[in-house]
Amino acid sequence: MDRREEIRGRAWKYGDDVNTDVIYPGRYTYKLLTDEEAASHALEDLDPDFGKKMRKGDILVGGWNWGVGSAREQAVKCLKFKGVGAILAKSFARIYFRNCLNEGLFAIACPEAVDAIQDGEEISIDFEKGRVVTPAGEFPFEKYPAYVMGLVEAGGIIPYTKEKLKNRREERA
Amino acid sequence: MAGGKTVAEKILSAHSGNDVYAGDICFCEIDRMMAHDANGPMAVQAFRNMGGKKVCDPRKIFFIMDHACPAPYERAANLQKMLRDFAAEQGIAFYEAGEGVCHQLMIERGHAHAGELILGTDSHTCTYGAVGAFATGVGATDMGASMLTGRNWFKVPETIKVVLKGALMPGCSAKDIILTVIGRIGAAGANYKSVEFYGEYLDRCPLADRMTIANMVVEMGGKCGFLCFSGMEPKADPDAVYAAEWEINLEEVVPCVAKPHMVDNYAPVTEVEGTKIDVAFLGSCTNGRIEDLRIAARMLKGRHVAPGVRLIVTPASREVMLLAMREGIAEELMQAGAIFFTQGCGVCVGTHGGVPADGEVALSTANRNFKGRMGNSKAFIYLASPETVAASVLTGVITDPRQLGGVNERESNQIR
Structure with missing residues (x-):
């Protein structure tokens, strides 16, 4: 396994039903395409301080149904470009979860860990053991199926598909 | 496991060539793909990033301009042009600004059928379940990969x-x-x-x-x-x-609303009656069809929207607009004070037109009332039926449509 063995960072904690309109407002879906600009609007309607306190590798912690709403992938991209290490939530909305996998951003569901984590403290996600490690203890989470893990580890569906197509070409050759 | 199947299990089994059940992961052939102007450009970008030159089958793909139409600023105009050029180059069907909301067009123009597996770059793609299609929203990258390979992976849902x-x-x-x-x-x-x-x-x-x-x-x-x-x-x-x-x-079931800022924040209209409204919206892929406009016209005919209320109407498609004109509905609504806005999504999703001011209350027939949804995170959105919206614009406050004269049974409730 590569660098994804463990993700460690400070936890920034939010509530239930954090929706795509507050993660990345619709008013920007058209206007911005550069990575830096998109990152600068991440979570601005939910937590205006997020841009300032967030450091590369930090972990977002949410309640139930993180990412509810639109299919807009910018709501995942803006966090990835911002350098978010992973999102840990009690549960994820379906399209958002899938977009995370496709973008190569780890989205881990573990309600017990979320309850135990305090805002701002350092936590880590141990993929080998399948555990969230917090100052209050360790909490197991359900590991991804092999196919999905491969997709995320490849860095998302773009590098994954490229690799697959390349292999197919080589097989034919 | 080899018991009976749900509709979803049947459709995914048929498209993967395996007997699959809830929880299984399968790879499926996709029948149709839809991308709109908000997420389509990123899908094309992903397609190219994967080394894509030719889409799997242009007959399966539909590009529909509806999210910011006609283009309100140059970035939108340029992104739409990028899609227009890509569609022309690949031979993909392209619906120009003003034809209508993507989901309305997919069904109205016969692009969605029972038993098909359809992906769209929009969360409301599930609308095609109305005709029996397994239709679901995906992100732009998923769409890019699907346009390239014609296939994608699915976890069979419960x-x-x-x-x-x-x-x-x-x-x-x-x-x-x-x-x-x-x-x-x-x-x-x-x-x-x-x-x-x-x-x-x-x-x-x-x-x-x-x-x-x-x-x-x-x-x-x-x-x-x-x-x-x-x-x-x-x-x-x-x-x-x-x-x-x-x-x-x-x-x-009674006339009801979803209160700000969640769709499951249910309340019967009687509980919020009297709440002052500033903007009302009749339209969207949820309630912008001729049946919805007929109801509103029947209730507003010969009357006028209350002072201080802006009523915005966006028919779901050109076809709906033409019908509304032919039936005299457009005129009745205009006479009653309605503002007609281009067929599309802009008002609902906050990308174009009808933005409420800080602190204002919007009563909308659309499908989402999240903070910021209509373009202002300091506004308050209530979701309701066309009946409730029509009754409320007449009084200027949220009103139970049953209280108002002229509200008859919806034609849709009667045997066709």
């Missing part, structure tokens, strides 16, 4: 069964049914799941009302929904396994 019993009372509509269902099941109650709706009501109501219900399946987290009217194929097996079953007695 299924929730919702039985609609009896008939609706006057003044109530399909919108009140789905808001009631979401209020009961919750905004994440059907997360990752398929939802099958049953009941005689589905045989009596028009396609428009089935679309209203299917459209909002995603608002309870659903992956796809099926409005299982009696002619719909494929049918679930009698011994199919369901994750949960709900029963809704339609006689008990």
Whole structure:
């Protein structure tokens, strides 16, 4: 396994039903395409301080149904470009979860860990053991199926598909 | 496991060539793909990043301009041009600004059929469950990969069964049914799941009302929904396994709203009656069809919107607009004070037109009331039926449509 063995960072904690309109407002879906600009609007309607306190590798912690709403992938991209290490939530909305996998951003569901984590403290996600490690203890989470893990580890569906197509070409050759 | 199958299990089995059941991961051939101007450009970008030169099959792909139309600024104009050029180069069907909202067009123009597997770059793609398609929203990168390979992976969803019993009372509509269902099941109650709706009501109501219900399946987290009217194929097996079953007695459904800022924040209209409104919106892929405009016109004809209220109407498609003109509905609504806005999504999603001011209250027939949804995070959005919106614009406050003269039974409640 590569660098994804463990993700460690400070936890920034939010509530239930954090929706795509507050993660990345619709008013920007058209206007911005550069990575830096998109990152600068991440979570601005939910937590205006997020841009300032967030450091590369930090972990977002949410309640139930993180990412509810639109299919807009910018709501995942803006966090990835911002350098978010992973999102840990009690549960994820379906399209958002899938977009995370496709973008190569780890989205881990573990309600017990979320309850135990305090805002701002350092936590880590141990993929080998399948555990969230917090100052209050360790909490197991359900590991991804092999196919999905491969997709995320490849860095998302773009590098994954490229690799697959390349292999197919080589097989034919 | 080899028992009976749900509708979702049947469609994914047919498209993967394997017998699959809830929880299985399968790779499927996709029948149709839809991308709009908000997420389409990123899908094309992803397609190219993967080394894509030719799409798998241009006949399967539809590009529809609806999110910011006609283009309000140069970036939107340029992104739409990028899609227009790509469609021309690849031979993809392209619907220009003003043709209508993508989901309306996919069904109205016959691009979605029962038993098909359809992906769209929009969360409300689940609308095509109204005709029996397994249709679900995906992100732009997923769309890029699908356009390239014609295939994608799916986790077979569990299924929730919702039985609609009896008939609706006057003044109530399909919108009140789905808001009631979401209020009961919750905004994440059907997360990752398929939802099958049953009941005689589905045989009596028009396609428009089935679309209203299917459209909002995603608002309870659903992956796809099926409005299982009696002619719909494929049918679930009698011994199919369901994750949960709900029963809704339609006689008990009342005019209702979703209060700010969540779609499952249910309240009967009687509870919020008298709330002052500033903007009202009649339109969207949820309630922008001719059946919805007819109701509003019948209630507003010869009257006028209350002072201080802006009523914005966006028909769901050019066809709906033409019908509204032909039937005199457009004129009646204009006479009553309505503002007509280009057929599309802008007002609902906050990308173009009709933005409420800070602190203002919007009453909308659309499908989402999240903070910032209509373009201002300091506004308050209530979701309601066309009946409730029409009654409320006349008084300037949220009003129970049953209180108002001229509200008859929806045609859709009667046997067709």
